[in-house]
Amino acid sequence: MSARNSDTGVNSGKKRISESTIHRLSLYLRALSVLEKEGHETVSSKELAKREKLTPAQVRKDLSFFGSFGTRGLGYPVATLREQIAGILGINRAWKVALFGVGNIGSALVSYKEFSRQGFQIIKLFDNDQRKIGSNHKGIIISDARNMHEELAEAQIDIAVVAVPATVAQYIVDDICKAGIKAILNFAPINLRVPDDVYLRNENMSMELEYLSFALVNNHAQKRPKI
Amino acid sequence: MSARNSDTGVNSGKKRISESTIHRLSLYLRALSVLEKEGHETVSSKELAKREKLTPAQVRKDLSFFGSFGTRGLGYPVATLREQIAGILGINRAWKVALFGVGNIGSALVSYKEFSRQGFQIIKLFDNDQRKIGSNHKGIIISDARNMHEELAEAQIDIAVVAVPATVAQYIVDDICKAGIKAILNFAPINLRVPDDVYLRNENMSMELEYLSFALVNNHAQKRPKI
DNA sequence: ACTTCCTTGTGAACGTTTTCACATATAGCT
DNA sequence: AGCTATATGTGAAAACGTTCACAAGGAAGT
Numbered sequence: 001m002s003a004r005n006s007d008t009g010v011n012s013g014k015k016r017i018s019e020s021t022i023h024r025l026s027l028y029l030r031a032l033s034v035l036e037k038e039g040h041e042t043v044s045s046k047e048l049a050k051r052e053k054l055t056p057a058q059v060r061k062d063l064s065f066f067g068s069f070g071t072r073g074l075g076y077p078v079a080t081l082r083e084q085i086a087g088i089l090g091i092n093r094a095w096k097v098a099l100f101g102v103g104n105i106g107s108a109l110v111s112y113k114e115f116s117r118q119g120f121q122i123i124k125l126f127d128n129d130q131r132k133i134g135s136n137h138k139g140i141i142i143s144d145a146r147n148m149h150e151e152l153a154e155a156q157i158d159i160a161v162v163a164v165p166a167t168v169a170q171y172i173v174d175d176i177c178k179a180g181i182k183a184i185l186n187f188a189p190i191n192l193r194v195p196d197d198v199y200l201r202n203e204n205m206s207m208e209l210e211y212l213s214f215a216l217v218n219n220h221a222q223k224r225p226k227i
Numbered sequence: 228m229s230a231r232n233s234d235t236g237v238n239s240g241k242k243r244i245s246e247s248t249i250h251r252l253s254l255y256l257r258a259l260s261v262l263e264k265e266g267h268e269t270v271s272s273k274e275l276a277k278r279e280k281l282t283p284a285q286v287r288k289d290l291s292f293f294g295s296f297g298t299r300g301l302g303y304p305v306a307t308l309r310e311q312i313a314g315i316l317g318i319n320r321a322w323k324v325a326l327f328g329v330g331n332i333g334s335a336l337v338s339y340k341e342f343s344r345q346g347f348q349i350i351k352l353f354d355n356d357q358r359k360i361g362s363n364h365k366g367i368i369i370s371d372a373r374n375m376h377e378e379l380a381e382a383q384i385d386i387a388v389v390a391v392p393a394t395v396a397q398y399i400v401d402d403i404c405k406a407g408i409k410a411i412l413n414f415a416p417i418n419l420r421v422p423d424d425v426y427l428r429n430e431n432m433s434m435e436l437e438y439l440s441f442a443l444v445n446n447h448a449q450k451r452p453k454i
Numbered sequence: 455a456c457t458t459c460c461t462t463g464t465g466a467a468c469g470t471t472t473t474c475a476c477a478t479a480t481a482g483c484t
Numbered sequence: 485a486g487c488t489a490t491a492t493g494t495g496a497a498a499a500c501g502t503t504c505a506c507a508a509g510g511a512a513g514t
Contacts, residue, residue, distance in 0.1 A: 120440075210256075283462095287461090287463060291462090
């Protein structure tokens with residue numbers, strides 16, 4: 001690491017941060033919120049690790065990629081560390097999210113409080129079912145997916161969440177990319193193609209069930225689940 | 228690897244299989260189902276890799292942990308490989324699943340077709356809201372969570388899915404473990420404590436959104452997402 | 455039967471991530 | 485001011501996972 005990592009919470013040295021580290025930041029954030037509510041002023045890497053089933057060394061190493069936030073002999077200041085991590089993750093702001101597919105999963109996501117709590121505001125709903133288009137779902141009028149191009153731009157959407165059937169997911173995603181969206185969270189159980197400059201993440205809910213099935217059948221040696 | 232790995236699809240040599248490998252098996256399974264529908268008899272590691280954005284070497288290595296399923300010069304037989312992987316993952320059978328918490332997420336999961344398609348049958352619903360208990364949700368009567376002990380045993384439940392609020396998740400999970408369930412999929416955004424002999428997996432849906440946020444804010448170098 | 459082409463299966467090399475271990479720094483107490 | 489206890493930050497080592505590269509096996513055609 002050439003340049004210094006000051007305490008600004010920015011990864012100024014251009015070292016690649018691993019996916020796992022970023023996922024763990026989410027865990028730290030969650031634990032810190034609880035600690036803050038419980039009234040703790042500071043927390044050690046040991047305690048933080050314990051609360052998320054990690055190791056103290058892992059916690060310190062992860063944080064060290066972004067700066068030095070702690071005080072030797074004392075630990076980390078709960079409130080400011082939480083703010084710093086929120087800053088690193090970019091959720092110290094509001095993100096405007098559009099949801100595609102107001103079916104079972106989609107509807108559940110609209111009401112999912114954890115999203116809004118983390119700053120993700122679902123402010124547009126799209127579907128291609130004529131019976132749904134135009135109707136009001138939890139205060140949001142469902143739009144026709146065919147109009148996404150104008151409506152996404154108008155609403156200044158940052159992130160698209162895709163909860164449409166696997167059969168149409170690729171078409172929808174093609175359009176989303178054409179509309180200039182650079183971040184997509186996909187719930188359809190299919191591998192989607194997107195241009196290189198678009199971030200795509202998949203949420204595959206049967207995968208974890210399948211893991212459980214495998215573990216049960218094979219008496220798979222337990223290990224702390226990655227992330 | 229001491230003993231031979233025959234083509235039974237079992238990991239007979241007790242080498243630890245990584246979490247990532249198991250997750251990729253889910254992907255192979257998915258791709259193979261599509262290939263089968265498309266009428267392919269065989270598939271190469273190259274093609275399989277392409278369909279799930281992996282490398283051919285990775286595909287071959289993953290499969291080699293469990294046996295040799297392919298024919299040199301030809302590739303893998305689609306139908307039988309699909310069956311073999313289903314066998315390895317333990318989803319060539321029906322799993323009986325109970326769902327706890329019939330709220331937004333819970334209701335969506337009950338109707339989530341992908342679960343049943345993979346052999347996970349949600350046959351019991353539990354809640355602790357008196358207004359919900361006794362009512363019929365998609366053909367299943369919602370039970371009182373206080374009666375879980377008898378009802379889980381009676382229905383021979385294998386896996387519990389937890390979709391209750393974070394505030395009560397630990398209590399519910401304590402009871403689930405006491406009732407003898409050995410596999411739990413948790414949707415509550417909290418780190419749960421379970422005995423060593425219970426498999427616990429977490430589905431944290433905001434985590435991936437937070438990753439997208441991080442990527443957007445930091446122009447994070449793209450890399451094929453792990454899993 | 456022989457040749458050519460293709461693709462698997464796998465040790466070994468490589469790269470990445472995690473863990474270790476310790477020098478260093480600070481708090482708090484006497 | 486000095487001492488002790490505590491906890492960070494970080495190079496180095498270890499563990500782990502991925503990719504390479506190639507020998508070996510089989511298909512298909514001549």
